[in-house]
Amino acid sequence: MIAQGLSRKISIATKIAALVPAFLIGLPAQWLALKLAPPLSRWMPVYFHRYVLFVMGVKVTRVGALEPGRPVLIVSNHLSWLDILVISSLLPVSFIAKSEVGEWPLFGTLARLQRSIFVERQRRGKTGEVNKKIASRLNEGDALVLFAEGTTSDGTRVLPFRSALIGAAQAATGVSGTTSYLQPLNIAYPRIGGLPTGRVNHPHLGWYGDMDLLPHLSDFLTLPNVDCQVAFLPAHVVTSQTDRKALTRQIETEIRASHAATLTGRSGPQPENTAKLA
DSSP: HHHHHHHHHHHHHHHHHHHHHHHHHHHHHHHHHEEEEEEHHHHHHHHHHHHHHHHTTEEEEESSSEEEOOOSEEEEOOTTEEEEEEETTTTTEEEEGGGGGSSSHEEEEHHHTOOOOEOOOOOOGGGGHHHHHHHHHHHTOEEEEETTTSSEEEEEEOOOOOOTTTHHHHHHTSTTTTTTEEEEEEEEEEETEEOOOTTTHHHHHOOOOTTOOHHHHHHHHOOEEEEEEEEEOOOOEOTTTTTTTHHHEEEEHHHHHHHHHHHHOOOOOSSSSSEEEO
């Protein structure tokens, strides 16, 4: 037991020691880039998050590709704080996050430096105003990520999607006759240490419910290599005539099916352009 406890402490300390310089250098550099070189500020988080994932032993496999058309709103399931690092390691994106995230230590700072849009989910009367803000960013060419479940799940299932903010894609269509895109994205963690991630192990990856963050992070830093798969599913065209609620249900069904197939290892039709990132 003593040897196991010592090994755990060494694992945590080693990874923290490798991460601290990245944060001490990366955060001020990103702040300066936002002020002086906005195009550079879009790509710096990609390389920052790739390094963080490398240190933590997370291997990401990408299936499919981002829709090249604009405006595009990415609609994803949500398991953990880790999802943000994973998606950010693949391409320049910003996130639509609940307002509480902006107040969290460190995570709030990272979210602001990545130009996240903060939403007060309890104030439904503000939905139209928020959608206009999101639509403005989409029309500027930004790829935004919306976690449509509204909260994190335990990783074994996909929670029901909320349709309100998906309306931002319609707002981005602007004048009648133009289009925007909604692209479903499934994120799953099928293996830990090369073995299938069972129901018992999902709490080591997902952060949900009333779980305390620091103990969760400590447990995560002692895990062996974690395999993650991110699947960009075919995008949907959105017009001013699109039934927002029906499309939300369809996207939820597609992501739910992709998630179940990934966790069970079932083969099925996959989008083209598969790539791996270590």
